[in-house]
Amino acid sequence: MTDYIIEAKGLTKRYGKKLALNNFNLQIPFGGIHALIGANGAGKSTLFRILLGFESPTVGETAVLGMNSEQLSPEMRGRLGYVNEEHSLPTWMTAGEVTKMQRNLYPNWNQKVYEAVLGNFDVEPTQKVAELSRGERAGLNLSMALAQSPELLILDEPTLGLDVVAKQAFLEALMHTETETNTTIIYCSHQMEEIERVAENLIIIENGRVIYTASPDDFCERISYWICDFDEGVPELSSIPGILSLKKIEQQYHLMTVDQQAEEFKEYLLSVGAENPVQAPVNLDKAINSVLAKNHKSPTELV
């Protein structure tokens, strides 16, 4: 038996000229809540579709629960949960019918969790799915996904479009599900506040590759922020060790770096003519932003 609930080896997926995944490698151990973070188009949704066997990779292979994604049996699929960002459900059925169908399909169905999450939404069993608002549809879909108590739950931007109360209730149920039923949860989100509260592990992807995996705290510790003057001219960007970004704001330069010892980096800055270098604290939002901004498409400088 494998030690990982998800394994991807040398995964490449090409759509025409575009590489959605580029020699992508990932191993996720059993348990915990893992947040997948990346810019738009980084390859998150493609990865999910390949993991679940909805699409085939151009090169490479993936396994979930130790089984090749392209050979998942119906029995295996019953042990996986997936919620896509559109929350697509059969529009012609009523909420009650959809729920009943799911309850019969999943042996570990947890009615208590279902009611705890759905209770935050004004959804009547007799209402047709087509009549629900986007938020209500999300609520119904997420309640069912959590109630399935799957071994692996994959969520693509689950809280997008939920109001504050519904979001809070969903996140509580998510954390409850993880601890009570040992579900491993992989989810992607752009909301740092939520990730900081919920995720134990970050998987940061960029241009179809994993660039970092670490706990939020460990990740933050690797990133540093320096502010200084360069009156005699700025060093060549590529010559600065560990540089992620360099920005000029009025007369001062703002540098984000990775894996640089504070003392050593300060020495370095002084040696290349920096004046008054000051290290500023970094929060998770800024740390993630700095690594994603490095190769992000951006227009010309604003200031």
Next chain:
Amino acid sequence: MSKTTALAIQIATGDTRPIFRQIVDGIRKEIAIGNIAHESKLPSVRALAMQLGINANTVAKAYTELTSQGLLESRKGLGVFVTEPKQLLSKAEQEKRLKDASQRFINEVLYLDYSPDQAVQYLLNEMHKMNNRN
């Protein structure tokens, strides 16, 4: 079965201190100012996680750190308790901490333009108040 003492602490996301660190600091402060007495039973890991709306592992990490610092102890089957105060720091560490704290205090005093005598008097008064309360 002893009753659980409520923890009136708060955390903020987007802060430069990790959440577990904010919990450690928050509990240390509650103990230091006497809001939670020694021998109090703290909320379980899960209960505090629910209260703060965060992952239970983060609370567990904070409790582990406080336990290794000697401020908390977990008693099998009973819960997590605040320990009796013990001097756990070495003499050198103790002096360093006091020096750092006084440096911060002095900076504030200078900034606020109080005289050294006024500052000393203020400090003495505050410490008397604390002694009277205990």
